Amino acid sequence: MTTDTVAAPETHAFEADVSKLLHMMVHSVYSDRDVFLRELISNAADACEKMRYEAISSPALLGDDPQSRITLTLDKDAGTLVVEDNGIGMTAADMAETLGTIARSGTKAFMENLVAEKNGDGHQLIGQFGVGFYSAFMVARKVEVVSRRAGEPGAAIWSSDGLGTYTVAPLDAAAAPARGTRVTLHLLDDAKAYAERYTVERIVRAQSGHVPVPIVLREGASDEEPHQVADGVALWTKAKSDISDDDYADFYRSLAGQFDKPALTLHYRAEGRHEYSVLTFIPESRPFDLFDADRSGRIKLYVRRVFITDEAEILPRYLRFVRGLVDSADLPLNMSREMIQDSPVLSAIQKGVSNRILAELDKLATSEPERYAAIWENFGAVIKEGLYEDFERREALLGLARFKSTTSDGMWRSLNDYLGSLKENQTAIYYATGNDLDRIAQSPQLEGFKARGIEVLLLPDQVDSFWTTMGLDYEGKPFKSVTQGTADLSLIPLTEGSSSKEPSEEANRFIAFAREALADQVSEVRVSDRLTSSAVCIVAPENAMDLQLKKMLASAGRAPERAKPVLEVNAGHALIARLGQADGDLEARRDLAFLLLDEALIAEGEPPADPRAFAERLERLMTKALR
Template identity: 60%
Template structure:
């Protein structure tokens, strides 16, 4: 290559996030360093798949007709490990972009988790995040990447010790692959095991045995390599030919995770549209599960050629599912724009979604323990479908599981709830909030407990939204216990307790009228409560509009400029309320009314509206009590 000798290496500094990531990985101790090899092989397989895809429209890129392949070469004497592919390769700019910067939101999440993790937890983090190429620096003190992009006449070398900077320099074509990428790991002195054929072959078989590209292993430079994996697509095999270990290994290679899947969905659809699906429900939450973009991670293949992993192949509430869909009903050169508008993919999406949900239904009935794990991990995401997917709402409601005032640590279905409803009960009651403990101690639940009425305890963010969007479940409407009148009179109390003595006394009624006037515009109303049995006061929302929790969320997100005024409910049977009502001093009664309102706010998870006024009123109340004591 003319002029190579005159070219000087370009010196670059890693992007800030990359530097932080490399520093933590190099200076931490992990029990699962083997993951680096899986990551590098996965990158190599992706490069081969990208070449196959680009060659559809540009046949000259693979005019040598060489079969895609990955070669792993060991060098015990030089303590080097080399992973080489004959895929698409990288240009200079692509090399800098791919190896010097990180554009994925998952990296930040990984770094934050890694920094916060305790020593005993670190080993579980690698493999849950797509750290990819950078995992090489867990075992190597220098990494060289030599690459030649298909169709180009230049080759480039990237080199770094992982300590903050890297070099890029043009190299002679004789030093580079004819096409593709060669990654050379100069192993650390105590990582010599990665030059052992037995060790490396076992890692490849265990973690990368089902990548769709053949893998060969050579024990020395120039030695005839042996085949470790044939690159046969697992999904085209019959189920009877595939072991659980095969499925688990393929799941790890396709998902980038290091756990075991809780379930898989493997089927071939024939008829109007023909496609094969192999999907997995992970055994742990993927790092990007709550990513604001909420993109799925299913890979689309056409006739075994990888097309994209960015197509929306499942609804977003199933974005935790990992796997592949391979169809022969689309052209190989389909564009991303055509993918988004394709009626074929719309039909496939519908079919795969139905199959996954029916699998979950069967598990809920026949494998309750496993389904409970799935719900604990992904229930908050599945419930987004109750809000978004009108067509499947009834099916998703039956799949939903909830903690309630009677379930203790277990969960219950809505069918369980309907079966246990009290005579005279006309609604499915719920309360939503951010903390299970706070909800359990909420004063709004007291009357429902006294009546033996079950209340669903909803703590996920989406729980504040979907009940208002769902008219009913099998004819029973959803009703927040923090909204409107409790309507408990139609249901008899537990044990048939007589409730005739719950009428407010004349003094209490007079105090309620006084409080209504004293609090003025601060509340919509002050009234006797039929939901309180122990607490003195609580706040509820009006019958119409959002309940208390939804209103707080909307206001916090700037979606609600002015919150509606709450209703202050007072327990007419409370000894404290009766004592307050018996005191005729107007100043005392006014302080008491405002303190009761602030108490209700605190019980609702808020702060007093005016902390200084709250403290002053409390001080006057204490002074009055001390004065009477003297």
């Protein structure tokens, strides 16, 4: 290789977030450095699987080297560790795009969480956020990547010390693999153990022993035959009896790029009209991309052990937290990825896998409710999206749903539990929505329900405001918001020790006055069944949008046409009766009526309808009180 045959390298700066990430990773997440090798091996395995896929339509790409492999080369004297594969490889442009950014790894979300947790137990952060290739800088002072795309004549080299810049340059093909990628880590002084055979073998066997590509290990420039560390036998093809929990956990971490354990593992082979193997995991902790806007899944699709795509929509979007793979024996290998998505075979697989996962969750909820509660705690807000989107499985999802309520003391309750506590003459499943559990529990609209011992479901997730509008019922009992329409509580007796007061003549007089004074602000002023201790509250009219949903849409800039709320008045409240005794000062009575409406709005988390008028009324009343 001479300077005449190779162009000068181009120097580039990392994206700002990547540069910060590299610095923070090296200085904050040292406790699990071993994970870097798993990440590099996973990348190499993916490259080999992509090569196998490309070779289906272009067998010539394999040349005289058809067998996929990953080779680890250790050199203690030079202080280097090399991870090499004969996969699909990269061009110089691919390197600049792939290794200069973290395009798909949620950089900003990772940064925010790393800053928040760097003083805590940081050992889970790398796996949790999938930083992949960049974890190499935890153990290397310099990283060089030499790659040659299969079928391309030229090669390129990428190099960086991880401090802010990287270079990309063409490379003489003779100095590069025939195809694939070679990653050379120039190890830090305190990371030289990663050039030791024992250390590397231990890490590979523990974390990457089940990748579907053979892994061999070579020491230095030795002419000895490379030593095989992993045989490349796909874990999902083995009998369940031959796989330990640790094997499953190791494979999950390698596949999902996470560092926790699976909370639930599902491994089976479907036979019959269609044959396919399934190995899926529900994580023990929330993946960082759980609430990504595109809500895409993370299930890999294989056909007869050939990796096809990780973008096939195997599971509905509300199960996007599930990690794993499906290996089909029926899909054609030569079908394009776009056509596979429309295949009736894939449709059958989608239905079968989705139903099986929900069935396993239901089985777990029955047999081990505490384990299931932990899964629901992490992923319930996402699973409930299915109540809005998946009509076919809505009944099953309602059975899986768990809720906290006014009577559950912070524990999770199923809808069957709720039906078991129905009161005499209760005809609906009552719920209250909001964005904070404690605040919902203190809502004045709940007072009448509590006085009658009626359980109310507390729904703090955004999706709750949507699925509850679908007109659902469970076992014939419809869902009904406590902040919408009439409460219909008069037929349900009060609990022992609770009492209600009949409206006094003075209270009825003030209600009639308020109805006239507030005619432009509310659709109705009426006596409330809901209230026992608060003076007033607002609710939505019977057929209008629920208050919380209306608030959410307004915050998103999609405010619906303004519908006047209903002001409900506690006719037995001493303040209401006292206001009904006031005579003479019409302006003061009007001010008091408006202030009660503003009080109800504030209790609901809303500002007064007219803040300036609210301040003026308050000032007038304080002035009169001081005379």
